[in-house]
Amino acid sequence: MRPTANRQSRADEEPVVSCAPHDVLTHLGDKWTILVLSMLAQAPENRARFSEIKYGVLGISQRMLTLTLRILERNGLVSRHYFPEVPPRVEYQLTSMGKSMLHPIEVFTGWIKENWPAMEQARRDYDAAANVSN
Amino acid sequence: MRPTANRQSRADEEPVVSCAPHDVLTHLGDKWTILVLSMLAQAPENRARFSEIKYGVLGISQRMLTLTLRILERNGLVSRHYFPEVPPRVEYQLTSMGKSMLHPIEVFTGWIKENWPAMEQARRDYDAAANVSN
DNA sequence: CGGAATCCTCCATGATACTG
């Protein structure tokens, strides 16, 4: 996400503008954040090391996992624990704030699971109607 | 979502793969969807015409509003009502499924409002620590 | 008015190589 305070607007504004919820959802909606959070949600003590997350989240590159974890850490949702061993070991764990985010996410995923069939049906209907007119 | 590449994983672990929640969150998290939904949530009868939404969502281009509404319509969250007048008038309204999505969204935005100050503080702390070491 | 078509820019992500 980019710096948030740079939106120019006119003096007579009251419409819907970018807001905190949108910023957070933009992060959640990126390609990997939700998957990394889900992985940590399932891990014992909500804690796992870098390589565990990497192999637990199929397809994520080292680079993107690093970047995703950095953002989560920066926002206080995940804590980073570095162990200066040889070879080095780094563990990531959901913070209390990170854990508190799991409930809203579950409410949402619950809604999705409930409505997913209806959404798929809607898509089929929509696409079928489009094909007729084409 | 891309096909999930086969990757080695320990037999007793279930890797986190791309899933429906992620797909939905990816859409919600895009640049405009949440703002358009919020606009409709506030509108009388959750209904507004194209130009109303366009002026209610600051900064959205005609193109992106059209695309965003198409996706919402395709997924059955918004219904499109075309009036063949001159000039033409098109209204968009949340469907019952679209309305049912508002509660999970509110749960989420509630969490965000509650935790936003802590997230901002976490960012300040993180950035301050980074500046010290640089 | 609503929106389709076109062109273009830039950023998020991927791939690869290197390192403490």
Added chain:
DNA sequence: CAGTATCATGGAGGATTCCG
């Protein structure tokens, strides 16, 4: 092992134009 650095690229989104 857990990164960082660098380069390449596909696609999201903006600007503009045309249309029924």
